[in-house]
Amino acid sequence: MARLLGRLGGASAAHPWRTLLAWLLALVAAVGVAGVAGGDTHDDYSIPGIPYQVGTAYLAEHFPELSGATARVVVHGDRAVPEPLLTELAARLKMMRGVAMVAPPRLSADGDVKDGDVKDGDVKDGDVKDGDVKDGDVKDGDVKDGDTALVAVNYRIPVTDFSGSEGVDALRAAAEPVEQAGFTVAFGGEVPENFSAPSGSAEAVGVIAALLILVAALGSLVAAGLPILVALMGLGVGTSLITLLAAVTDISSTAPTIASMVGLGVGIDYALFLVSRHVEGLRRGLSPREAAAEATATAGSSVLVAGLTVLVSLFGLNLSTLPVYASFAYATFATVGAVMIASITLVPAMLGLAGRRVLPRRERTGDPVRTALRTGPTRTERWARWVGARPLRSALAALVVLLALAAPVLGMRTWPQDAGSQPESNTTRVAYDLVAAEYGPGANGPIVLAMPAPLAAQVAAALPGQVGVKAVTPPLIQGQAAVLTIEPTTGPQDERTTELVKRLRATLPDGVMVTGTVAGFGDISDRLAERLWIVIAFVVALSLLLLTLLFRAPVVALKAAVMNLLSVAAAYGVITVVFQTDAGARLVGLPHGGPISSWVPILMFTVLFGLSMDYEVFLLSRIREDWLATGDARGSVVRGLAATGKVITSAAAIMVAVFIGFALDPDVTVKTTGVGMATAVLIDATVVRMVLVPATMALLGRANWWLPGWLDRLLPKTAHAAAPERELARLY
Secondary structure (H helix, E strand, O other): OOHHHHHHHHHHHHOHHHHHHHHHHHHHHHHHHHHHOOOOOOOOOOOOOOHHHHHHHHHHHHOOOHOOOOOEEEEEOOOOOOOOHOOOOHHHHHOOEEEEOOOEEEEOOOOOOOOOOOOOOOHHOOOOOEEOOOOOOOOOOOOOOOOEEEEEEEEEHHHHHOOOOOOHHHHHHHHHHHOOOEEEEEEEEOOOOOOOOOOOHHHHHHHHHHHHHHHHHHOOHHHHHHHHHHHHHHHHHHHHHHHHHHHOOOOOHHHHHHHHHHHHHHHHHHHHHHHHHHHHHOOOOHHHHHHHHHHHHHHHHHHHHHHHHHHHHHHHHHHHHOOOOOOHHHHHHHHHHHHHHHHHHHHHHHHHHHHHHHHHHHOOOHHHHHHHHEEEEEHHHHHHHHHHOOHHHHHHHHHHHHHHHHHHHHHOEOOOOHHHHHOOOOOOHHHHHHHHHHOOOHHHHOOOEEHHHHHHHHHHHHHOOOOOEEEEEOOEEOOOEEEEEEEEEEOOHHHHHHHHHHHHHHHHOOOOEEHHHHHHHHHHHHHHHHHHHHHHHHHHHHHHHHHHHHHOOOOHHHHHHHHHHHHHHHHHHHHHHHHHHHHHHOOOOOOOOOOOOOOHHHHHHHHHHHHHHHHHHHHHHHHHHHHHOOOHHHHHHHHHHHHHHHHHHHHHHHHHHHHHHHHOOOOOOHHOOOOOHHHHHHHHHHHHOOOOHHHHHHHHHHHHEEEEEEEEHHOOOOHHHHHOOOHHHHOH
């Protein structure tokens, strides 16, 4: 592999304009084809076999008007909402594409909503899936001139049928006259909650921060600009591929953001690894072409293996059994694959074109060999020697830090993202809070019961007065099927609401299906918690296999897997403290703490386990090169860390900067993922790679590279595992 990559890097450096032109043509073609044949993102949260899905299928068969997408329009002002204004609003909403029905407005009575205030049959006009239990449920005599009105919209089509902002734009257009009349209008329900407009600010913050870090690390603006340019080129191709994928399969609306976050970070890191190794070659007196070839053979091999590890880890998302996770895997796979290929082809071409301009100015004016010889031990070299001299003390200190950071994970509670988790500026959060204040918290999280008609009277009579039940609608019977809705006394994220769902399923007669948003969210959380361990086992096993094949060292592979698990656990602990506590949540722009989004743990694990291997592979590759050249087990650890420590910390700083940029995103899932991944990379590149890995390797000595004879005969002898640096230099 190293020989092939060396020739590829040398050819790219020898013909830089051809390589650059080929990539520009590829980018233009990808963007053009995506613009013509690309599709729009859609979310698919269906999970065959879970109780919620069974109930939803039953509704689709017997109550199709209740089985499509939903939306809610909440009107609020400092005076009573005029009835003619609401009548006109309802008429405009009915004209929107795909609408099956619009419920009569439910008017507030200054928050005084009486139990059982639903009129017969009103549930059929309700938003039974997304938080509005009783639309049009104000009985005669109730106050009808409140300052808040709730209008529920039921569509005959699923939310995945809407392209981009189509559904939200239609709602805004219909509500515009109401806003012009001086009232506040907010939107909730599936249609607005499943749309988020990317701003691009997160990417911009990450790129600017990365450029500053690269300039400080490499000392040359030219060298600093190369990783940014290459990463953006690969990201452009990857984003176009995502758009094309969206034309043939469902790609989640959040998937492109997550893919950009990962792709931008790894793209800059991979290019940095190559540039730093290239600069080392120039300092030893190699020509730009020779240095580019050697960098591609050595660091390029590490990039290829690290990228493949990320891609392998992404396959674990498919084991979650959620289509939305599969779309995360497809999108991120496309982006990481594009930036990985750009790194091993475009970087050497740009390095060949830049020549010696990638060196700092002071080195370009003199003899690079003499300049290198004049320098004494760097801070990284001194640190490596310190850790190597005190391995046991260093390892124990790092382990204590990791376990302390991971401890809060024992109290983690997960819940799928809903409007109650969003920032207060988000329209879906405004709608959520208005509904909770005016109609009670349970109005945001109804529980829907679907059943055969003969059971309806028995179930309806048994529900009132139960703990956690605020109101129950009269059954709506259609043929041989019936449906009724429960409004809980607590909100969707409250654990007592989840307990109510479980109690209903345990006590209601056979044949009664408990469904609705809250029930569905609970089922999703249970499924994700159950599948997390399967995903972990799959990713760890494949990574162990890949590292064992690469380094022919099962001890090193096992140790790497354990340390990656520790860094991920520490990141889980940090996000638990940040997002589940009020003080932590306010630090990231949220009004209060709440459960961790159920989407985050599996997504974080698969991506982070692959990203952690980037630094592990880069560090271990250098240590193994020295070990094969010298046979000095402990000394190779010190020299390998000294050679790579600055690059690893710089790469990690870039990745952290990119992820922090995404932590500024208003979407809570993206924000949590950004904070968690920034934390994990910071911990991994400092406590783990700079302390725990070298300390444990120094303790183990030659045992790191132990390989039983039977396994030696089975494993292929790869060039990456077998050739020390001095032999690789002869390949070009």
